[in-house]
Amino acid sequence: ExxxxxxxxxQVTQMGQEVILRCVPISNHLYFYWYRQILGQKVEFLVSxxxxxxxxxSEIFDDQFSVERPDGSNFTLKIRSTKLEDSAMYxxxxxxxxxxxxxxxxxxxxxxxx
Amino acid sequence: TQLLEQxxxxxxxxxxxxxxxxxxSSSVFSSLQWYRQEPGEGPVLLVTVVxxxxxxxxxxxxxxxxxxxxxxxxxITAAQPGDTGLYLCAGDSSNTGKLIFGQGTxxxxxx
Numbered sequence: 001e002x003x004x005x006x007x008x009x010x011q012v013t014q015m016g017q018e019v020i021l022r023c024v025p026i027s028n029h030l031y032f033y034w035y036r037q038i039l040g041q042k043v044e045f046l047v048s049x050x051x052x053x054x055x056x057x058s059e060i061f062d063d064q065f066s067v068e069r070p071d072g073s074n075f076t077l078k079i080r081s082t083k084l085e086d087s088a089m090y091x092x093x094x095x096x097x098x099x100x101x102x103x104x105x106x107x108x109x110x111x112x113x114x
Numbered sequence: 115t116q117l118l119e120q121x122x123x124x125x126x127x128x129x130x131x132x133x134x135x136x137x138x139s140s141s142v143f144s145s146l147q148w149y150r151q152e153p154g155e156g157p158v159l160l161v162t163v164v165x166x167x168x169x170x171x172x173x174x175x176x177x178x179x180x181x182x183x184x185x186x187x188x189x190i191t192a193a194q195p196g197d198t199g200l201y202l203c204a205g206d207s208s209n210t211g212k213l214i215f216g217q218g219t220x221x222x223x224x225x
Binding site (some may be wrong): 031033091095102104 | 161
């Protein structure tokens with residue numbers, strides 16, 4: 001069964017450093033998303049991406065965050081200057097036809113900012 | 115702010131019992147999805163419901179979307195230990211992928 005692949009599975013970084021989280025969505029999917037889950041809290045929407053541009057973003061997704069689809073397969077989330085409160089599981093998801101058809105989530109990257 | 119409230123948050127039952135998990139909101143959603151999440155893994159889609167009043171079955175799991183598309187339920191018949199896990203509901207109000215997740219229901223089925 002097709003999978004969304006995320007790397008790395010775990011990243012530890014110093015506060016103030018830049019991190020790039022990588023995702024390979026399902027190959028024929030057109031819609032891409034990033035979500036995060038702080039330990040013990042709900043899964044939260046960060047951003048949706050379609051046709052090489054951001055469709056919607058949450059208030060969490062401030063100027064420190066950016067997304068990119070640098071080639072035909074990868075989808076990245078960059079955090080420019082990490083803060084302690086950015087520590088969370090970050091999930092990438094993709095969808096073939098948009099919201100009403102469900103999403104396939106990756107296994108996540110656990111980001112720890114120290 | 116849109117919210118989805120799940121209840122109960124924790125449920126511990128014996129194998130063979132039936133259970134229902136509820137997902138409620140004051141907002142209307144274009145679709146509502148149910149996921150199961152294992153520790154350290156991403157949510158795995160179980161079902162998407164789109165039409166008000168829709169009922170979908172997945173083996174022993176029955177999902178229902180409320181007539182007004184504001185609430186949903188997940189009913190498990192004859193629960194088994196393999197059903198143990200975290201169940202999440204998530205609503206999409208704008209069909210843009212901005213899912214609003216509930217806080218989850220942790221189900222424990224004891225043999």
